[in-house]
Amino acid sequence: MAFGTIGARLYAWFNRHPEANRAVVDVAALRPGDHVLEVGCGPGVGLELAARAVGADHAAAVDPSETFVAMARKRVPGADVRVAGAEDVPFDDGMFTAIFTLASMHHWADRDGGLAALTAKLTPGGRLVLGERLLDRAGHGITPAQIDEVTARLTALGQTGLRTERRRVGRRTLAVIVSERPTAP
Ligand SMILES: C[S@@+](CC[C@H](N)C(=O)[O-])C[C@H]1O[C@@H](n2cnc3c(N)ncnc32)[C@H](O)[C@@H]1O
Structure with a gap:
């Protein structure tokens, strides 16, 4: 789903989700030396946390909404933030040691295409961290059946070390799917 200018402004005002962003960035275990990409950054709450860990000059983000990109x-001055979706990330292959996303994957028009595009952007050993609200039924988040679909797709793409962490955030549960690019082909 595309966010228009008003939708983006309302989201930024009412839905910052600092705790959920903190949880995903925590699972990503960012450290100095990492080169990080956030996908679907929205107003940039997660990007700001990432930049604190690795430096703004090592932090990048994409979002298809120009309004969110401007925010x-x-x-995060100094971060490289571009207008794009997960499916057409305009960065070179193999350049990020960590890629993370929160509450964005369920918006992607082509989830499998997005996963393929993102895994290609990882360095060997780079990690992909996908956070979504855990749901019983399909909606603005991810169901256990959809987690199985995503992990199967990541396995088919050659990702290793697959695991799903569940983090309690307020009254909600966050599912965070973690995988790594193999270090050897
Ligand atoms: C619910 S918001 C989450 C924003 C932010 N990650 C957060 O947690 O505050 C969903 C975000 O996904 C973005 N989005 C929509 N389609 C996308 C796509 N194909 N690829 C990447 N991001 C997308 C939206 O523009 C929006 O910023």
Whole structure:
């Protein structure tokens, strides 16, 4: 789903989700030296946390909404924030040691295409961290059946070390799917 200007402004005002962003960035275990990409950064709350861990000059983000990109650039000066979706990330292959996303994957028009595009952007050993609200039924989050679909797709793409962490955030549960690019082909 595309966010228009008003939708983006309302989201940024009412739905910052600092705790969920903190949980995903925590699972990503970012450290100095990492080169990080956030996908679907929205207003840039997660990007700001990532930049604190690795430095803004090692932090990048994409979002298809120009309004969100403008907000994220303002929030994190020095980060490389571009207008794009997961399916057409405009960065070179093999350049990120960590890629993370929160509450974005369920918006992607082509989830499998997005997963393929993102795994290609990872360095060997780079990690992909996908956070979504855990749901019983399909909606704005991810169901256990959809987690199985995503992990199967990541396995088919050659990702290793697959695991799903569940984090309690307020009254909600966050499912965070973690995988790594193999270090050897
Ligand atoms: C619910 S918001 C989450 C924003 C932010 N990650 C957060 O947690 O505050 C969903 C985000 O996904 C973005 N989005 C929509 N389609 C996308 C796509 N194909 N690829 C990447 N991001 C997308 C939206 O523009 C929006 O910023």
